[in-house]
Amino acid sequence: MINSTPVPSSLALRRDVLLANLSTLNVGGIASWFTQVHDLQQLKEARNWANKQGLPIFYLGEGSNVLFSDEGFPGLVLQNRITGMEHYGEEVELGGGENLEEAIRRLNQLSLSGMERLYGIPGTVAGALVGNAGAYGQQIGDLVVGISIWSKNREQVLPALDLEFRYRSSLFQRRRDWFILSCRLRLKKSTEPLQEISEEILSRRLLKYPAELKCAGSFFKNISLDEISKTALEKIPEDFIMFGKIPAGTLLEAVGAKGVRRGDAQFADYHGNLILNLGQATSLDILTLANEYAGLVWERFRIRLKPEILIADHEDWPNLQNLRGVDE
Ligand SMILES: Cc1cc2nc3c(=O)[nH]c(=O)nc-3n(C[C@H](O)[C@H](O)[C@H](O)COP(=O)(O)OP(=O)(O)OC[C@H]3O[C@@H](n4cnc5c(N)ncnc54)[C@H](O)[C@@H]3O)c2cc1C
Secondary structure, eight states, rough: OOOOOOOOTTTOOEEEEGGGGGGGTTTOOOOEEEEOOHHHHHHHHHHHEEEEEEEEEEEESSSSSOOTTTTTTEEEEEEEEEOOOETTTTTEEEETTHHHHHHHHHHHHTTOOOOOOTHHHOHHHHHHHTTEETTEEEGGGGEEEEEEETTTTEEEEEEEGGGOOBBBBBBBGGGOOEEHHHHEOOOOEEESHHHHHHHHOOOOOHHHSSSTTOOOBBSSSOOOOOEEEEEEEETGGGGOOBTTOOOOOHHHHTTTTOOOOEETEOOOOTTTTBBBEEEOOHHHHHHHHHHHHHHHHHHHHHHHHOOEEEEGGGGSSSSSHHHHTOOO
């Protein structure tokens, strides 16, 4: 029951908001409360208000890497809209709520190279930092000098070395109480036609991800060879290995995932690691499918696939042993 702490007037709080409309997978029930924050002051007010109500908070970018629960979220979803960009020679300071593609377009205009191959990845700069987003040989974590966060009621700047950037992961995935305000990136002045490179990559991406697709990009992470046991590696045909990794899509394809459908969730018939919402998929449809095929990969290859997307609240959901990484 919500008590009557007054809502700060600067916050446009909305009640009972459908999470499906806030995620590219188009799945999820009702969030009790939703707001967007455009500056630090609004962030503080929203957090204080939610804390006084005893409500949990979920930080959201553009929802392109999350699977919300059909049960919704009994708290405040706080969407980051803190934007801004300044550059100092080859370094740039970017608001976490900047749209990644927009930011890259402006960096390309400034002839600053380092992110041009990430063009077309949906979402915000902060969302990209959380998952260390990457594509075509670039990943954002490699460029980070430092990140400004809001935690425990104060702003702190954390250096890149403390943030554990690895392939599609960062410390932020464990520190879910940290809100990313902005980041400082180091790029390189370039004479290459950066926007042309970006556009070329975008046209390749659109073949894989046509605009109308309801998905969250790759569902599982690819597997680095140093993550798996020698016995598991022996079961892997040589042609499964690409650039020092085993693509999750290749393992899923080998166990017959392509095109398989549960409810309205389906593995794309052209890509083993892409789960699509065909229209009315529930989170349960998606998790049932993902869990079943992660299980088949485990049985055949003794490799545990790990979700690349954030499965919100999955601790409460039953029967997901293959997605939780439990070996027995
Ligand atoms: C069609 C498609 C293609 C994709 N291709 C790629 C690809 O090539 N490479 C790749 O790496 N990814 C890809 N993705 C995944 C996704 O686009 C990226 O992970 C993206 O960076 C997520 O950004 P977002 O703002 O949408 O984050 P969200 O999905 O909103 O959030 C992701 C995570 O970040 C957290 N978060 C968001 N904002 C903040 C904040 N301010 N402070 C703290 N935590 C925060 C959320 O709580 C959540 O845990 C793709 C997705 C789609 C739909």
